Amino acid sequence: MNQIPALIRVFSYLSLLTVGGGMAAFPELKTLTVDVHKWLTFTQLIHLYSLGQMAPGPNMMMIVSIGQWAAGFVGALVVVFAFFGPTAVLAFIVNRWWQREEKWPWRDSIQRGLAPVSIGLLLAGCFSMAKGAITGTETAAMAVAVLLVLLRYKINPALVVMAGAVLGMLTLSPK
């Protein structure tokens, strides 16, 4: 079955939900790619997302892997254009208009109003990912430890995520 039209539809829709960051779209990403289209399992989605945190560049490049699984190289390419195209065009247009309307009083209201909502969406995405990622005491302890370490020390987050991989291999292997 040709997955290309569905990939375009899903990822251009998800694109518009990423207010404040990619994680905002995570709950819908899960519903559409896992439950509706079954391109991958929930566990695989979480694994890919987490792998993506160790890669450089925008932190949602893991969508490339989903496109590749669903429809090969063309799938990967289509997903990138669908996911980054609409918001790129929107950012371009809105920014130019935004620069002209510097004195518009609602400009500040929109920025200040969207701040708590975008952080809420990030947190909602985090909870919906935690449902699959936090499977017991060990993983919960690891998440809390990472939070505390990052709050306390100035370390590159990618290193901490990599440490998670090593710790996982050492402690979470099936007995």
Place this chain on the structure above:
Amino acid sequence: MSDTATKPALETAAATPKVIPSASVAQIFLEFLLIGATSFGGVVPYLRNSLVTKTGWINDKEFVEMLSISQSLPGLNATNMAILVGDKLRGVLGSIAAIIGVCLPGGVLMYVLGIFYRDHGDRAWTTAGLKGVAAAAVGLILFTVVQLSEKSLSGKFDFVFMALTVICVNRFHLGVPRTLIGVGILAILYHRPRRAKEGTQ
């Protein structure tokens, strides 16, 4: 008095754009490619380092402004910043060069990693490692939430709007778009322009 105060400000404002855009489309592409290839653990600090400190293409004030616009629009911070900076330096072509540059390295890497994971992801040690990575990623997102809250939330009501967003998505399963529009409008109306504020500005 106000005349003498605004005159130098206008002059510098007119002089600044002449000094800055000395970047060709190729230079923009290469700089963003470099950011895309090295920005482990979050793009924003690398963007600042490269665009403000290293190349001087934009100043700190512009950087903060562009970042706040990037955050209020749909799209990732990294790609929105690429569009905004690229446009400022070289218009449409600059934007296209910047966004392709910043996405290319990570995209190629995830393409390869995705195939590798599909073929070897079910091995015991990979699964265990990935479980650890996922748990750490949850901690990392929580850290980002704390960091952003400290920076951009002010007052009790902002926390109410944040909590309301979470509840709408996770508990009532209203979906991201409906929540975004519903709570978004409420929060924007709460932060509506007020007469008193205009007076102080």
